[in-house]
Amino acid sequence: MGKVRTVLGDVDSKDLGIVDAHEHLIRTGGLEILKNGEDWRLNDVSKAIEEVKLFAQAGGKTIVDMNPISNGRDVQKLVEIAKAVPEVHIMTCTGFHEGRIYDNVIHWSATYEVNRIVDLLVADIEEGIDIYDYNGPYVERSSAKASCIKIGTAYGLITPVEEKLIKAAALAQQETGVPINTHTSGGTMAYEQAERLIRYGVKPEKIIIGHVQRNPDVWYHKKIAAMGANFMYDGSYRIKYLPDSSRAMLIKEMIKAGYQKHICLGTDAGRRTYHKTWGSGTGVDYDETVFMPRLRDEGVSEEAIQDIYINNPARFFSIDK
Ligand SMILES: [Zn+2]
Structure with a gap:
């Protein structure tokens, strides 16, 4: 299958x-924390190391x-974690969150033209990630490189800045061969993300559409899978949005429809209150400790579990070059 970039x-x-x-x-740091609160600030390497253990x-x-x-994004902290827990591979991304996480007037993601953004994404993947996280003006590259490219879209629409960043990500993908791993808001615009990326030349098998379990509309998921794109289902123990039964249902329905090889999972534990080591969360290990036994209990085959947890992500994240 090839190499992946840790x-x-x-x-x-x-x-x-x-x-x-x-x-x-x-x-x-960053606008996401300023907008949402301190619960979003994950800045403790020793806690992260314990969580990874x-x-x-x-x-x-x-x-x-x-x-x-x-x-x-602090690539040096990720390297520290990776060195402290060598039995776990740590990968990271380049690319962008949804537009509302940046100032859409003055941030360079809004003001730079597409080719300049492509160059910055490619350099993160092939040369090493900027230790200052492209907050500028100086760039100093770490030896650690990005494994995939993120794009994000708003709830129910794609803003003009997001449109430009999708195009930049698609061009950088074709130059580097790493996959595109996306953020959708509430599982909306998933089809539109796949459609645009494919139109800009990305092979559908290098597309992983994220957070789509928030829109558990099986017809919609099948329509996107039929284009050849893949899914990352997260939402582990996010009962305030949807019970775990919804994600289990989606997985079973997609397997039944022949799309077992299009699914991978993530916990997306992006807050202190989702981590065990910060106190009260269900943890980064939830999909292994709770959700995998549940899938078995609900009759999902061992072969499907192997695909979803191991074989599919290995294929999705392989560098296509
Ligand atoms: Zn996330």
Whole structure:
């Protein structure tokens, strides 16, 4: 299948094991915290190390930290975590959150033209991530490189800045071969993301549409899977939005429709209150400790579990070059 890019270097995709394809270990600052509150600030390396150790104890082998550019991404902290828990591969991303996380007038994601943004994304993937997280004006690259490109869209619409960033991500994807791992708001605009990325030349198998379990409309998911795109289902123990039964239902329905090879999972534990080590959360290991036994209990086959937790993400994150 090829290589995948961890923060400590490239590894064979066969070595990824159980993958949490959308996670948050570190978020030191940025507008998301200013808008939402301190619960979003994940700035403690020792707590993150303990959280990753719990994930390893539960059988987990790879975590993809999906905190994007200029949102408190701290690649040096991720490297520290990766070195402290060598049994778990840590991967991270370049790219952008949804537009509302940036100032859409003065941030460079709004003011730079597409090709300049493509160059910055490609450099994060092929040269190393800026230790100042492109907050500028100086850039100093870490040895750690990005494994995938994030894009994000608003609830029910794609803003002009988001449109431009989708195009930049698509061009950077084709130059580097890493997948695009997306953020949808409430599972809306999933079809539109896939449609645009494909139109800009991305192979559908390199697209992973995120957070779509928030819109558990099986017809809609089948329509996107029929284009060849893949899904990251998260929402682990987010009962305030949907019970776990909804995600289990989606997985079973998609398997029944022949799309077992289009699904991977993430816990997306992007707040202190979702982490065990910050106090009260259900943890980054939830999908291994609670959700996997549940899928077995609900009759999902061992072969499907292997695909969803291991084989599919290994294929999605392989560098296509
Ligand atoms: Zn997230």
